[in-house]
Amino acid sequence: MIGRPNGEPIVRMENLHKRFGHLHVLRGVDMEVHKGEVVVIFGRSGSGKSTLLRCVNFLEDPTEGTVEVAGIRLEGGHRTRHKREQVRRLRLHAGMVFQQFNLFPHMTAIQNVMEGPVTVKGLKPETARPIAMELLARVGLADKAEEHPIRLSGGQQQRVAIARALAMEPDVMLFDEPTSALDPELIGEVLQAMKALATELHMTMMVVTHEMGFAREVANRMAFFHEGMILEEGTPSEMFTNTKFPETRKFLDAVL
Amino acid sequence: MKAEETGAESRPPFAAGGGGRMDRMALASARVPFRLKVAIVWGVIFAIMAFFFWLAAFDSQWMRDNLRYVAGGLQYTVIIAAAGIVLASVLALLGALGRLSKNPIAYGVSGFYASFFRGTPLIVQMFLIYLALPQIGINLTDRFPGLPPGLDDVLVLQPAVAGILALGLNYGAYMTEIFRAGIQAVGHGQGEAAEALGMTYRQKMRRVVLPQAFRVIVPPTGNEFIAMMKDTALVSFLGITAASAEIFRRAQLVGKADFKNLEAYILVAGLYWALTAIFTVFQSRLERRLSKGYVRAQAVPSTWRSFRFLPGGGGGADASGHGVIITEEGEETKVEPI
Numbered sequence: 143m144i145g146r147p148n149g150e151p152i153v154r155m156e157n158l159h160k161r162f163g164h165l166h167v168l169r170g171v172d173m174e175v176h177k178g179e180v181v182v183i184f185g186r187s188g189s190g191k192s193t194l195l196r197c198v199n200f201l202e203d204p205t206e207g208t209v210e211v212a213g214i215r216l217e218g219g220h221r222t223r224h225k226r227e228q229v230r231r232l233r234l235h236a237g238m239v240f241q242q243f244n245l246f247p248h249m250t251a252i253q254n255v256m257e258g259p260v261t262v263k264g265l266k267p268e269t270a271r272p273i274a275m276e277l278l279a280r281v282g283l284a285d286k287a288e289e290h291p292i293r294l295s296g297g298q299q300q301r302v303a304i305a306r307a308l309a310m311e312p313d314v315m316l317f318d319e320p321t322s323a324l325d326p327e328l329i330g331e332v333l334q335a336m337k338a339l340a341t342e343l344h345m346t347m348m349v350v351t352h353e354m355g356f357a358r359e360v361a362n363r364m365a366f367f368h369e370g371m372i373l374e375e376g377t378p379s380e381m382f383t384n385t386k387f388p389e390t391r392k393f394l395d396a397v398l
Numbered sequence: 399m400k401a402e403e404t405g406a407e408s409r410p411p412f413a414a415g416g417g418g419r420m421d422r423m424a425l426a427s428a429r430v431p432f433r434l435k436v437a438i439v440w441g442v443i444f445a446i447m448a449f450f451f452w453l454a455a456f457d458s459q460w461m462r463d464n465l466r467y468v469a470g471g472l473q474y475t476v477i478i479a480a481a482g483i484v485l486a487s488v489l490a491l492l493g494a495l496g497r498l499s500k501n502p503i504a505y506g507v508s509g510f511y512a513s514f515f516r517g518t519p520l521i522v523q524m525f526l527i528y529l530a531l532p533q534i535g536i537n538l539t540d541r542f543p544g545l546p547p548g549l550d551d552v553l554v555l556q557p558a559v560a561g562i563l564a565l566g567l568n569y570g571a572y573m574t575e576i577f578r579a580g581i582q583a584v585g586h587g588q589g590e591a592a593e594a595l596g597m598t599y600r601q602k603m604r605r606v607v608l609p610q611a612f613r614v615i616v617p618p619t620g621n622e623f624i625a626m627m628k629d630t631a632l633v634s635f636l637g638i639t640a641a642s643a644e645i646f647r648r649a650q651l652v653g654k655a656d657f658k659n660l661e662a663y664i665l666v667a668g669l670y671w672a673l674t675a676i677f678t679v680f681q682s683r684l685e686r687r688l689s690k691g692y693v694r695a696q697a698v699p700s701t702w703r704s705f706r707f708l709p710g711g712g713g714g715a716d717a718s719g720h721g722v723i724i725t726e727e728g729e730e731t732k733v734e735p736i
Contacts, residue, residue, distance in 0.1 A: 199594055201590055201593065201594065230596050230597075230598065231596075233593065233594060233595070233596040234596040236594075237594070238591075238594040240587060240590070240591065240594075242587050244585075244587035244588060244590065244591035245591075246588065246591070246592075246606055246610075247610065248609050248610055248613075257595065257605065258595040258596070261595075261597060261601050261605050262595055262596045262597055262601065306595075307594075307595075310595060310596065
């Protein structure tokens with residue numbers, strides 16, 4: 143572990159399995175993400191890396207295994223009424239940014255950012271608005287606060303989505319291929335905003351991405367995902383210079 | 399309609415081909431505006447109808463004399479339909495949430511509801527509610543003598559109330575599908591984004607899913623309302639008193655009394671037609687407002703928008719099957735079908 147991380151684990155996954163019918167997508171994943179750490183998860187599409195991320199905040203229920211986020215520890219398997227409430231509480235600690243942005247189209251940018259604090263946390267709109275405005279300014283979109291998502295570019299929408307997730311003051315941010323749906327010229331601005339999260343806010347981040355430049359520059363750790371398991375992990379410099387497995391080498395050669 | 403017009407005009411010039419009489423006629427026809435042709439067709443239809451009225455010795459004086467009385471029932475027609483559509487919308491929302499639920503009770507009840515009320519005639523449902531419910535009420539106090547007296551009257555309903563209940567229940571069953579489709583039209587990612595923020599099911603529905611579904615639901619619900627206004631005529635079979643009768647009952651009463659059936663039913667048909675025309679205008683305005691600025695294409699399936707009532711009226715799908723959204727400025731924007 144290099145740099146800022148101070149050891150306190152924010153996310154911990156133990157022996158995580160996920161099956162979709164006969165498809166065994168996650169085959170026993172163990173992983174810890176520590177406070178302030180930026181972990182990039184990469185691997186071929188279909189290797190299960192997105193599923194892993196979605197299991198962290200229970201958008202997918204793990205078939206078996208344990209997920210712990212900010213001290214809330216939940217077993218996989220069937221969802222009971224009690225567990226449903228636990229899942230909701232866990233989600234308050236994990237912000238998520240989606241590949242398709244998923245902004246609420248009937249709300250303006252600032253309403254999108256205020257929605258979580260007002261509806262979920264019960265903040266007064268007067269209280270939430272300046273906070274939301276500050277977050278929009280942080281991602282460089284203060285002037286677009288009153289626009290509806292349809293009038294924003296993909297890159298701008300994704301930055302609003304980042305602000306929306308940040309507004310809940312999460313302990314960890316989950317990025318599910320945040321730049322994959324963007325035109326090439328818009329990718330930079332989103333990566334820039336994500337880099338600022340890491341360097342300025344020291345946000346704990348789990349990022350599923352193919353952007354190896356971002357990984358090299360920002361990540362503390364990289365995990366190569368292969369056939370539902372973490373095949374190997376290490377610092378970017380370790381990963382880029384000497385990989386242990388030929389699969390990792392092959393993948394990196396293909397994307398670099 | 400526009401497409402046909404431009405299609406005719408974009409033919410190669412007649413001189414180039416050297417065709418016969420048919421081609422000359424087609425060319426002459428192409429010069430007449432399409433709307434004018436349609437107007438002529440309507441004019442001919444009205445002329446034929448006028449001829450038949452003349453044959454039947456149509457008494458337009460009688461119609462004018464009775465207009466005030468029959469039109470006096472319009473308020474009841476509109477009130478019954480309005481109350482019916484409100485009830486139907488509530489039931490449709492509950493029904494749709496039930497159909498989308500994993501809870502076996504909610505799913506089972508909503509499934510039975512939709513199946514029964516779509517599977518039996520509206521008029522049968524009306525008689526069940528109006529005539530069969532009192533039978534339960536009457537026997538209720540016999541079977542349970544301990545019940546407070548007067549309870550047997552609770553299930554004896556006014557004809558208008560029974561009518562509203564039947565219309566609401568029946569239309570609600572059909573509209574369950576509209577509401578369900580509307581909710582399902584909201585992208586899966588929307589629900590996930592709401593859940594990821596930590597919203598409860600209720601919050602997710604109220605703040606994220608339903609406001610978006612609403613835009614899809616409103617246009618077809620308007621169509622249901624227009625249809626329901628015409629089905630209020632069935633309430634007359636429950637025998638409403640002459641004073642509080644809706645328009646069809648009134649037309650029946652005066653028509654039968656003076657043996658002026660043609661005049662009475664043409665009069666009431668005209669009233670329904672006018673009502674429908676008025677609400678169709680409201681409806682298309684509402685649709686235009688809802689589609690303004692917010693969604694480009696995905697929300698409003700063109701088949702639901704294609705309610706056409708007057709020649710050239712209403713938005714909808716053009717000849718190529720593309721949805722057409724008319725913006726506030728009157729520009730037509732073509733959108734790809736989804």
